Amino acid sequence: MKAIIVTDESAGIAGMKLMERPEPQPAINDVIVQVYATSMTGDELSWPSTWTDRAGHDRSFSIPGHELAGVVTALGYGTTGLSVGQRVFGLTDWHRDGTLAEYVAVEARNLAPLPADVDFTVGAALVMPGLTAWQGLFDHGHLRAGQTVLVHGAAGIVGSMATQLARAAGAYVIGTGRGDGRQAALDFGAHEYVDLENEKLQDVKEVDLVFDVFGGDIVSQSARLIRPGGMLVTIAGPTEARPANGSAIDFVVEAIPNQLSEVVQRFREGRLKTHIGNISSFDDAIAAFNSPNRVKGKKIISIRS
Numbered sequence: 001m002k003a004i005i006v007t008d009e010s011a012g013i014a015g016m017k018l019m020e021r022p023e024p025q026p027a028i029n030d031v032i033v034q035v036y037a038t039s040m041t042g043d044e045l046s047w048p049s050t051w052t053d054r055a056g057h058d059r060s061f062s063i064p065g066h067e068l069a070g071v072v073t074a075l076g077y078g079t080t081g082l083s084v085g086q087r088v089f090g091l092t093d094w095h096r097d098g099t100l101a102e103y104v105a106v107e108a109r110n111l112a113p114l115p116a117d118v119d120f121t122v123g124a125a126l127v128m129p130g131l132t133a134w135q136g137l138f139d140h141g142h143l144r145a146g147q148t149v150l151v152h153g154a155a156g157i158v159g160s161m162a163t164q165l166a167r168a169a170g171a172y173v174i175g176t177g178r179g180d181g182r183q184a185a186l187d188f189g190a191h192e193y194v195d196l197e198n199e200k201l202q203d204v205k206e207v208d209l210v211f212d213v214f215g216g217d218i219v220s221q222s223a224r225l226i227r228p229g230g231m232l233v234t235i236a237g238p239t240e241a242r243p244a245n246g247s248a249i250d251f252v253v254e255a256i257p258n259q260l261s262e263v264v265q266r267f268r269e270g271r272l273k274t275h276i277g278n279i280s281s282f283d284d285a286i287a288a289f290n291s292p293n294r295v296k297g298k299k300i301i302s303i304r305s
């Protein structure tokens, strides 16, 4: 099969190569998915899981990408819940070969059915932001109607999803980001917007929850805005920042099928938008990832249509 591989961590995305690789074999409880559309997270090539398996063994010839929509072509020993020919979408294991390939082996429990009226490119675009925003706001942030949430990077891929989901949950949403992200964030549902390049974060009133995508100074400043009992949730890695009388958590997104089903249902009902930057063919994927032109939104790779 054709797959994009990386062999050299220091080369980053410039080291990607499109080449022939053996097709994956399904392990116990796996399915094989023929990938129709996929994507990757920008800094995935710096994650240790891209370069070593769970036992710490080298994974050179690693295939990146963990977000997919496609069709099940084979079942592993003992696999239940999905069938051959079924349309699916979901998130694959960080430590295994990924989705920038014609086929991928993935545990069935990491996938949800993709409804027939939802394009594969949309399915792929919903996976990472949908799961990350849902888990950050509700599983970890315990957001409730009537609360105020500060969503950093609200015009970005994850932030725009968090903004939409928080607004739909009845929260008051304050988005942040660069000045040119203001209109996009408001269009995604933010009530207010703070241009972090020109406005002061300290001027924001007290919030119940901070949904952070930046880390660093911004997350430290944000912790001071949280009212007693509130939460700081970050997806930017471990942080020392803590609200004075509240909790802080950093987390890595997990594949939770019923959350995928909820998100795709909201998309079908017109209650949720994707944030797709561009869609490239598999042959153009490496050029798309390496393009010097900054694209806002998810870069989707359409492998098959």
Ligand SMILES: NC(=O)c1ccc[n+]([C@@H]2O[C@H](COP(=O)([O-])OP(=O)(O)OC[C@H]3O[C@@H](n4cnc5c(N)ncnc54)[C@H](OP(=O)(O)O)[C@@H]3O)[C@@H](O)[C@H]2O)c1
Residues within 6 Å of the ligand: 041, 042, 043, 044, 128, 132, 152, 153, 154, 155, 156, 157, 158, 159, 176, 177, 178, 181, 196, 197, 213, 214, 234, 235, 236, 237, 251, 252, 253, 296, 297
């Ligand atoms: N822990 C997890 O499970 C998890 C899951 C998904 C993503 N992540 C991480 O979350 C981060 C965000 O991902 P994403 O896909 O949402 O990225 P993204 O689409 O680039 O979103 C970031 C947003 O913040 C803006 N921004 C960036 N730097 C800024 C700054 N210094 N000041 C103000 N605004 C700034 C960006 O504007 P521009 O577009 O103009 O740069 C963009 O609107 C990444 O580091 C990613 O690896 C973690």
